Amino acid sequence: MKKKILSLTSLLLFILMLFSACTKSMDKSEDIEIFNPKKSYEVADKYLELIKNNNIEEANKLCTEDLISNNKEISTGTSRIIAYAPDNLIESSKSAFITFNVIRNSSSEPKCDLDNYAIKVIKEGDEYKIDEIKATNLKQVFVRNKSLRMINEDGGKSDLIISLNNIPKDVYLKENGLMLYKEKVPAENFGPVSLGYKGKKIAISTTSDNRAFISIAFIEESKETQGPATQGENEGNTQQQGGNVETGLEELTDKPIAKKVIPLDMLNEVKLDNLVFTQEERYLIVEYMNSSDVKRMKVYNSATGDLVSLNFDEMFSDNKYNIELLEFEKDELKINVSAKDGIKDLDNEILGEYNIDIEKEEIKKI
Structure with a gap:
C-alpha cells in the first residue's frame, strides 16, 4: 500500500515538473518577438x-x-x-x-x-x-511639340494625351457666383503636370504669363488598342494646328488617350508650384505663389472639379501667411502656416502646424 502511495506521489510530482517546464518554455517563446x-x-x-x-x-x-x-x-x-x-x-x-x-x-x-x-x-x-x-x-509624362505625351514601361512610341490646341478655349471662373461670362483659357504652354498613383488620371496645367488653367484628364486605353483616328478627326486636327506642319503630321497618326477632361479652375496672378493627388486620388492639391509672393494652396474634388471649402483665405490672410503642404495620408493633410518675410503685423497664434480633414472640411491646429 505504501509503495502505491509513493508511486502515485512520484507521478504527481513528475506531472507538476513537466507542466512547470512547459509553462516556462511558453513564457520564453512569448518573449521572442516574431517579425512584425x-x-x-x-x-x-x-x-x-x-x-x-x-x-x-x-x-x-x-x-x-x-x-x-x-x-x-x-x-x-x-x-x-x-x-x-x-x-x-x-x-x-x-x-x-x-x-x-x-x-x-x-x-x-x-x-x-x-x-x-x-x-x-x-x-x-x-x-x-x-x-x-x-x-x-x-509611366512618364512629358511635353513635345506643344503636346503632352505618355510613354509606358515597355518603351516604344509614346501616346498623345492632349495637345494645347485641344485645351478648352474658354471656361467659367469658379470664383464667380453668377456664371454669366466665360474667360479665355491661358494655353500658351504646359505648366506642372502630375499623374495619379494608378496612371489613369493626369492633373494638367496650362499657362500664359501669370495666369494658369488647371484640369484633370482621365486616361483610357492606348491608341494601339483604340484603332486609328477617323478622317474627320484628322481634318479637325489639321485645321486646329494653324499651319504647324510638324505637330499636325504627328497628330494625324495619333488619337488622344485622354477621353475625358474635367476643368477645375483658372487662377490669375499666380505661379504654379505643384499639383499632387491625395493617396486615394479623390482630391487634387494645387500649390502656387500668389501676386504677393505668398505660398498658397487650393484643394479640388477630382471627380467633380469643385473647389473644397476650406476657408484658407478667411483663416490665413493671403498677403501675410504662407501655407505649405507637409504630408498627407488618405484624405487628411498636414500643413504649416508661416509668415511672409518682412511682415510685422502678425497674429503669432496663427503660426504653426494644422491637420486638415478634407472630407469634413475641418482645420485643427496641432
Whole structure:
C-alpha cells in the first residue's frame, strides 16, 4: 500500500515538473518577438517621407550597412518625389517587401514619372532595417511639340494625351457666383503636370504669363488598342494646328488617350508650384505663389472639379501667411502656416502646424 502511495506521489510530482517546464518554455517563446509586418511598413513609409523631404542623411540611418555600402551616391537626382501611396505588402517569417506607387516631378519642365518602389525590410537585432530597394518606372509624362505625351514601361512610341490646341478655349471662373461670362483659357504652354498613383488620371496645367488653367484628364486605353483616328478627326486636327506642319503630321497618326477632361479652375496672378493627388486620388492639391509672393494652396474634388471649402483665405490672410503642404495620408493633410518675410503685423497664434480633414472640411491646429 505504501509503495502505491509513493508511486502515485512520484507521478504527481513528475506531472507538476513537466507542466512547470512547459509553462516556462511558453513564457520564453512569448518573449521572442516574431517579425512584425506593421513595423516594417512604418520603416519603409518613413524612409520615403525622408527622401521626399530631401533628408538623405536620416533616410540612410534606416538602411543596412550593406545597402549603403553598395551605393556610391544616394541623391534625389533630376526629379524629386512629391507623393507616394502604398500598393502592396508581401511578408515572410524574416522579412517583408512593401511596394509603393511613387510620383516624381521635375522642377525645371512639365514632366512627371510614375514609379513603383519595392522596399525589402529585415530585422537586425531589435531594429527593422531596409535591406533592398528596387524601383521600376511605370509611366512618364512629358511635353513635345506643344503636346503632352505618355510613354509606358515597355518603351516604344509614346501616346498623345492632349495637345494645347485641344485645351478648352474658354471656361467659367469658379470664383464667380453668377456664371454669366466665360474667360479665355491661358494655353500658351504646359505648366506642372502630375499623374495619379494608378496612371489613369493626369492633373494638367496650362499657362500664359501669370495666369494658369488647371484640369484633370482621365486616361483610357492606348491608341494601339483604340484603332486609328477617323478622317474627320484628322481634318479637325489639321485645321486646329494653324499651319504647324510638324505637330499636325504627328497628330494625324495619333488619337488622344485622354477621353475625358474635367476643368477645375483658372487662377490669375499666380505661379504654379505643384499639383499632387491625395493617396486615394479623390482630391487634387494645387500649390502656387500668389501676386504677393505668398505660398498658397487650393484643394479640388477630382471627380467633380469643385473647389473644397476650406476657408484658407478667411483663416490665413493671403498677403501675410504662407501655407505649405507637409504630408498627407488618405484624405487628411498636414500643413504649416508661416509668415511672409518682412511682415510685422502678425497674429503669432496663427503660426504653426494644422491637420486638415478634407472630407469634413475641418482645420485643427496641432
